[in-house]
Every structure is written in structure tokens, then in C-alpha cells.
Amino acid sequence: MRFIATDSRDTDTLGELEILRRLRRRNKGTSSASLRLGIGDDCALLRIRPGEELAVTTDLSVAGRHFQLGWHPPEAVGHRTLARGLSDLAAMGARPIAAFLSLGLPRELTTPNRRIGSRSVTESWIERFLDGFQALAKAYKTPLAGGDLAESPLPTADVVLIGAVPRNRALLRSGAHPGDALYVTGSLGGSAVGLAILAKLADHPTNATSLPPPVSKKMAAQLVPHLYPQPRVSQGLWLMRRRIASAAIDLSDGLSSDLTHICNESGVAAEVNADSLPIHSYATEAQALHGGEDYELLFTALPAARVPRSIAGVPVTAIGRIVRPRRGRPQVALTSAHGVRPLVARGWEHFS
Numbered sequence: 001m002r003f004i005a006t007d008s009r010d011t012d013t014l015g016e017l018e019i020l021r022r023l024r025r026r027n028k029g030t031s032s033a034s035l036r037l038g039i040g041d042d043c044a045l046l047r048i049r050p051g052e053e054l055a056v057t058t059d060l061s062v063a064g065r066h067f068q069l070g071w072h073p074p075e076a077v078g079h080r081t082l083a084r085g086l087s088d089l090a091a092m093g094a095r096p097i098a099a100f101l102s103l104g105l106p107r108e109l110t111t112p113n114r115r116i117g118s119r120s121v122t123e124s125w126i127e128r129f130l131d132g133f134q135a136l137a138k139a140y141k142t143p144l145a146g147g148d149l150a151e152s153p154l155p156t157a158d159v160v161l162i163g164a165v166p167r168n169r170a171l172l173r174s175g176a177h178p179g180d181a182l183y184v185t186g187s188l189g190g191s192a193v194g195l196a197i198l199a200k201l202a203d204h205p206t207n208a209t210s211l212p213p214p215v216s217k218k219m220a221a222q223l224v225p226h227l228y229p230q231p232r233v234s235q236g237l238w239l240m241r242r243r244i245a246s247a248a249i250d251l252s253d254g255l256s257s258d259l260t261h262i263c264n265e266s267g268v269a270a271e272v273n274a275d276s277l278p279i280h281s282y283a284t285e286a287q288a289l290h291g292g293e294d295y296e297l298l299f300t301a302l303p304a305a306r307v308p309r310s311i312a313g314v315p316v317t318a319i320g321r322i323v324r325p326r327r328g329r330p331q332v333a334l335t336s337a338h339g340v341r342p343l344v345a346r347g348w349e350h351f352s
């Protein structure tokens with residue numbers, strides 16, 4: 001963990017050293033055999049087993065783009081920051097080894113005991129962020145092994161995840177072949193439902209504070225897939241170990257976009273059967289196809305492969321097949337009883 005000097009004369013602010021002290025205290029109990037040395041020295045030291053390759057992924061979360069301070073509870077921002085990285089490891093069939101987290105935060109987000117509107121807040125934003133981050137880190141045995149902290153006008157969280165996978169066994173986007181069947185874990189569109197609810201709540205004038213507004217129990221349940229998505233690490237590991245998947249990707253941008261990524265990398269086309277989509281109970285078909293941030297796994301397998309109905313407790317659904325690309329036919333087609341229509345990538349894309 002590196003330090004960037006911050007001015008800590010403001011006694012209400014935790015200060016970088018105090019934040020780091022609390023972080024190390026919280027971090028106790030999260031360790032792994034692969035982490036020889038964590039926070040405290042100039043570098044972390046990691047060990048991998050003989051015959052393994054490292055899988056490395058980085059994800060940048062920026063306030064206003066990936067999360068809204070007024071919508072997302074800090075615990076959810078921490079959880080989602082780590083979940084995005086773990087989901088990338090899951091998509092490769094890699095086991096998580098360690099996480100590195102760099103935060104750029106305005107001073108007020110490190111300040112406890114403040115008032116926002118009529119509400120008083122005892123824990124600082126950063127501590128609640130770390131609560132969410134480290135709860136997920138513990139659940140997936142992924143120790144926080146280092147990072148950086150700096151004062152910044154725009155809240156940003158950058159996470160680096162290190163994983164390991166047996167040599168030449170990582171699940172790639174490029175392995176799909178015509179004839180392969182197409183599968184997805186879990187259900188689709190749940191995150192888009194939650195995001196739509198948050199946006200509606202934020203529009204309400206009485207909620208114009210910088211805290212998420214209170215919600216009913218039913219609504220809170222509908223927010224869970226968006227606020228606390230579960231990366232499919234066990235499912236990715238299972239697919240890698242059984243050598244069942246020919247290609248895989250995690251659904252971060254949305255099925256239409258992520259399936260297009262597989263098609264582009266594999267040089268194939270795909271057909272999705274609209275009637276077999278596992279659409280989340282509150283979601284529309286459009287949210288399931290384009291919503292994004294579901295963090296389920298999309299994978300292909302030989303038609304003869306024995307793909308179970310569920311992997312490690314999460315349902316698996318066959319949703320279509322990989323076909324040879326043909327001129328005049330869409331790269332990704334959506335088939336249903338009503339006919340065939342092109343499924344155009346309309347998921348998340350930056351700078352678009």
C-alpha cells in the first residue's frame with residue numbers, strides 16, 4: 001500500500017494513516033495460501049502453484065458513471081467494485097488470489113459524524129464502502145493485498161484482481177465453434193430492474209439529498225441483483241475443471257453486447273431463442289437482453305457435452321446456439337415463434 005500525503009489538519013477527517021490502520025484491522029482473517037505478504041510493505045508477495053498462469057483484470061468505477069453517490073449505498077459501491085473484478089476472473093475459470101484497490105475520494109467521504117439534510121451519519125462513506133468490499137472479499141477468500149488512496153474531487157475506485165488458472169486451461173472468448181450450444185447461468189435483467197427503481201427514487205424531489213432514500217421491503221428485494229450481484233466464481237471454476245465450456249464471458253455489458261464479443265473473438269454467429277431466456281421475474285425482455293451488470297456467465301459447449309441444470313446451486317439455461325456467419329444474416333439473431341430478428345448490441349458502451 002502506497003501513501004499519497006494528504007492534509008489531515010481537519011480533525012473530522014479520518015486521515016490516510018488512520019484509514020489504513022482501520023483497513024488492516026478489518027483485513028485480518030482474510031488471507032489465502034497464495035498471499036505470502038499483504039498490506040504493509042512496498043509490494044505484496046503472491047505465490048502461484050506450479051503449472052498455473054496468472055489471470056489479471058482491472059476495473060475502474062467512477063462516480064456518476066458506474067455509481068451515484070445519491071443512489072447507491074456505500075456498501076453496495078464497495079461490493080460492486082469487487083464483484084466486477086471477481087466476475088472477470090470467473091469468466092476465465094480462474095481462482096481468485098488477491099485484490100488491489102485504489103481509491104480517489106473527496107475529503108468529505110472520509111469524514112464520520114456528519115449531518116446530511118435531517119439525517120446524521122456516524123460512519124464515514126469510505127468505511128461503509130470497505131464494509132461492502134471486504135464482506136465480499138471474505139466470501140470469496142480474496143484478500144485485499146494492497147492499493148492506494150488519494151484525495152480527489154471525483155470519487156473513483158480502481159480494482160485489480162489477480163487470479164490463477166492451470167496453464168492453457170483458461171476459458172476464452174475465442175473458443176466458440178458453429179454447432180456449439182449457448183448457455184447462461186442465473187437469470188437476466190435483474191440488475192436493470194434495480195437500476196430503474198433507483199433512478200425513479202432519485203427523481204423524487206424529497207429524495208434530493210446525498211443519501212440513498214429509504215425503500216420498502218419489497219423494493220429492497222428488487223434492488224438486490226443490482227446492488228449486490230454475486231460473481232459466478234464457483235461456476236467458472238467448475239466449467240474450467242470439467243473442460244465443458246468452449247468459450248465464456250461474464251455478462252457485464254448486457255447479453256446482446258457480450259454475445260457479440262464472443263462472436264467477434266471466435267469468428268462465429270449466434271442464434272438466441274427468445275422463448276428460452278431466463279428473464280428475471282420483474283424484468284422485461286429488453287432488460288434481459290441489453291440491461292447489463294447481471295454478472296452471470298455466458299458460455300458455449302459442444303452439443304454433446306453434459307451440461308447440468310445447475311452448477312454450484314445456480315441454474316444453467318440453454319438459450320441458443322452458435323452458427324457459421326453468413327452474408328446477409330445478422331451476427332446475432334433472436335428467434336421466436338414470431339420469426340427471426342437481428343439482436344443488435346445495445347448494451348453498455350463508454351464514449352458512445
Ligand SMILES: [Mg+2]
Pocket residue numbers: 087088091249250252
Ligand atoms: Mg468481463
